Amino acid sequence: MAGQSNVAPVIIKRKKVVSGGGHHGGAWKVAYADFVTAMMAFFLLMWLLNATTEQQRSGIADYFSPTIPINKVSGGGDGAFGGESVFSEIVLPEVGTGSTSLNATAQDKSSGNEKSEAEQAETKALEEIEKMLAGRSGESDVHPDLLRHIVSRITDEGLVIELFDTDNATLFVDDTLEATPLLRQIASMLVRVTSIVSNKMAVEGHVHARPVVLNDNPVWGLSTQRAEEMRRLMIAQHLDPDRIIRVTGHADRELSARNPMSLRNNRLEIILLRSDR
Incomplete structure (x- = not known):
């Protein structure tokens, strides 16, 4: 009996076999679906940027801007x-x-x-001009080729009418003060459209940045002289000279495009000032 008690115990190991062929779940499918969705949104964005005009892109941006009218x-x-x-x-x-x-x-x-009735009437008149410049008014006769160079917005200061260069057409010949036929047409159209109101005007000139290696940077003089040239063009189209009370040049200090040297930064701004300004 004593000999039998010294016998080592027998240990039996049973291996658990797991079947499934290496399946690791479907988390990768969710990540891949997110990637495909992001790529689709990216290509849709690129298509919209290529297929829309400046004014249409501005309208799309305004649509998605958060506005909460709380009184x-x-x-x-x-x-x-x-x-x-x-x-x-x-x-x-x-x-x-x-x-x-x-x-x-x-x-x-x-x-x-x-707002007083006079202020409301003034705002309504400015909004009507903005519609005409955007081609949304039934009375608008602004040519579509001109609309590509115009963006307008109503601010506390008044109606800001922005005229800018595009890759296909510019307002001035190269970096000179010589107005192109396009700018002359726009000046004539603006005098005609803004004649429905008597608001005072301000003219501002803006130009794109030059390389920093330039010793003599002409941006200040060029922007001011272009604003003055726009004033002369409008007066030549029978605009009352007394309506223009301010002509300024802002050089390359107020950029419209992210790239400082983009042609989009070459622009003129005509502001129909509110009567209380």
């Missing part, structure tokens, strides 16, 4: 929002000193939150 409104109830709705226009103010756009208080008017 400060004090309602007439005593609930959490002080009224039936945050944007309620039918509830008369009873609690608080606020107002609605339909029922403005004297305090609201004095603070400048409500």
Whole structure:
């Protein structure tokens, strides 16, 4: 019995066989799908950049710009929002000193939150000119070839009309002050379109940057002289000289394109100033 107790125990090992042929899941499929989606979006973006004009690209950018029209409104109830709705226009103010756009208080008017009828009419007239320059007005007779060189926007200062060079056509001959026939046509058209208002004007000149190795950088003089040349062209088309109250050159300090030496930075800006400016 003692001899049998010294016998080593028998250990049996059982190997677990896992079948599946090396399958590692489908995570790579998700990554590949994301890659294909990104490439499709990239090629769609490149196609849009090539197939649209400057104004169309500006419209697309405005469409995706986040805008949240929120007005400060004090309602007439005593609930959490002080009224039936945050944007309620039918509830008369009873609690608080606020107002609605339909029922403005004297305090609201004095603070400048409500535009006068004259300001509203002026803005409407500027918007009409902007539509004509963008070809969105039924009365617009602006030639499509000219529209490719024009971008307009309404700012606090007034209506900014931007004229710029393209790869196929420029406003001036090379780096000189000689206006091309294109710029002469644009000047004539602007005088005609802006004649529906009497706002004062400002003319600004901008040029692209030169290489830093230049000893004599002509950008300041060139931008100012081009703005002055645009003023002369418009006056030659029977614009009232008294309407232009400012002519300035900004050299290459206010770029429109990311590349400082891009032709897109060669531009003129005609600003229809608001009456309070």
